[in-house]
Amino acid sequence: MKSNKRKLTGICLALTILFIGFSSPVQNYANIPDEIRILENDHYEIQPSLPIKIYVTSGQNEQVLSLNGNETLAEDLVEVNLGKPLKIEPKDIGEVTVEFRLFGYVPLRSMEVNIVPDRDLIPGGESIGIRSGAGEVIVTDHYFLQTQNGELSPAKEAGIKAGDSIVKVDGQKIRDIDKTSKILENTLEESSSINITVRRNNEFKKTTVESRYCNELQKKSIGLYLADSSLGVGTLTYIDKKNNTFGALGHSVSDFTNRDGSFRDGRIVNARIVDIEEGKSGKPGQKRGVFVEEDQPYGKVEKNTDFGIFGQIEDEQVDTTSVNKKSIGLIDHVDEGEAEILTVLEDDKVERFDIEIKRLMPQNSASGKGMVIEVTDEELKEETGGIIQGMSGSPIIQEDRIVGAVTHVFVNEPTKGYGIFLEWMLYEAER
Structure with missing residues (x-):
């Protein structure tokens, strides 16, 4: 009998502790x-x-x-x-x-x-092109040719490594992959060797590669896989004129050789949107853009993090005379409800579109997913289907403050997605 009473007392005590632990006041304190x-x-x-x-x-x-x-x-x-x-x-x-x-x-x-310190920021919304390196072509891997002497890669034998950036081919400066391919093809038609200058760890190395005839390709080759240094189109989030810095994307970017998300000598350039692919359930849409004024970079990327890319902006690229600056909105300033985003749908025209902040995620530490947002603007839904690739970094404005940036789309519900709090972007940019 006493044993049953002790068991009952223990159960009641456990339930009481459990109830207290899950009670609203205790949870408020724990939060x-x-x-x-x-x-x-x-x-x-x-x-x-x-x-x-x-x-x-x-x-x-x-x-x-x-x-x-x-x-x-x-x-x-x-x-x-x-x-x-x-x-x-x-x-x-x-x-x-x-x-x-x-x-x-x-x-x-x-x-x-x-x-x-409280300060004003210039809201972004402009489309930007992101490049790794100074407009160079990146070596992503070696291609092994089928030759009469077995499998080999002439470029590897000449010391060219994955991650190298091709700067010159036979003395001609390289800026894009199409030009590189044409120069290589034309040179190899006339000669069996080719001079290539690569950049590795900010050092330039010149080497001569002896091509080989590939039985599989039925032509001479040096055995390289190449990729353009373009990393895509995104959106500028803010500019801080106090120290001439910028923040964009709200998440990291990766190039073809750095799987950890870092990339060397990154820069952002102006971009124009030429086409929109509408997003549908199960198939995210995207902005298609072209890079412009590549000889005049918009800014230099100095940090590539889970919360965005950050760096120095080129002073002459920013006209502050007609810019409507916005106050900083920290996490405590953000409310569920109506808000706006700034983004580009055509050419380089920044427009405002209505969204709703559906849910704020409780956060005691930095996270790239701070809020759930939904596109409510009928024009934006008609043009894009909702949130699409290339919108990452579009600033979220609420009560005349920049409070965050668009980061991700829900693949099966393209009108909804995630946003990051501006506070985490500023924290990451300044630490």
């Missing part, structure tokens, strides 16, 4: 982020809704923020009733660790607070 960023003229509120009092300290040697109106200095303990919102207000730019303590000395958890 307090490990790190937050606050604009210098803004504030941040936490609503744990726990019927207890704790003490909070900033643990800093100087006044950086106030908690519920109480200015905090080093080791100051501010009593906080967790049944009410905790309001954090910046007093200065900098980083501070806020510690939550029970009874003033039992540590519960800590939160990093980064107070950042």
Whole structure:
């Protein structure tokens, strides 16, 4: 009998603990982020809704923020009733660790607070072409010829490696794969050897390749697989004129030889959209564009990350006289509901289109999928079917702030997709 009572008591205790653990107040407290960023003229509120009092300290040697109106200095303990919102207000730019303590000395958890300068950004929306290298042709692999002496690759024997960029062929500068193929073909018709200059790790190497007759191809060849350095069309997200930097795409790009997403000497150029392939369920659509003014790059890519590509913008490429700048929108500023995106559907004309932010994903750390968005603009749905390839990086505008960028499309529901918070893009660009 006593055994049954003990079992019943244990079950009740377990259910009580389980109930408390899943209760709204405890979940609210558990969802307090490990790190937050606050604009210098803004504030941040936490609503744990726990019927207890704790003490909070900033643990800093100087006044950086106030908690519920109480200015905090080093080791100051501010009593906080967790049944009410905790309001954090910046007093200065900098980083501070806020510690939550029970009874003033039992540590519960800590939160990093980064107070950042408020500034305006130039919203993007322009289509950009992305190139790896300076308009060169990339060696992706060696092709082994079937010769009377067995299988071999003359280019490999001459020291050319996958990842090399072909700069010159027989003294002629190379800019695209079509020109390279024609020069190689014409030269090999007249000679069995060919001079090739490649760039590897920012060093130039000149070598002579002796071609061989390939029984399979029935012609002379040097045994190379080549690819153009063009990595496609995307969308510019923002320009920060304070330090002449840009952010784009909202995700990383990969070239033909760097599977980890990095690429060397990347640059962005202006692009014009010449055609749209409409997206359908199971088949994403895409923008088709052409690169223009390649001799005048729009910017140089310095960082290629999971949250976008970032780099220096060419100053003369940006006309700031007629640009409508937008404020930064951090995660705390973003709400579910109406918003807009800026993107190009034809030529180089940036247009506004209506979307709805359907769901915000709770995030205590950086992620490329911060919100679920849906295209509601009838014109955009008619032209594209929804979100298509090439829209990645299109800035999301809400309440006159840049709050994020389009990143992915739902393959089976092309009117919907993911967006990344602008906060994560700025964090990645500046760290």
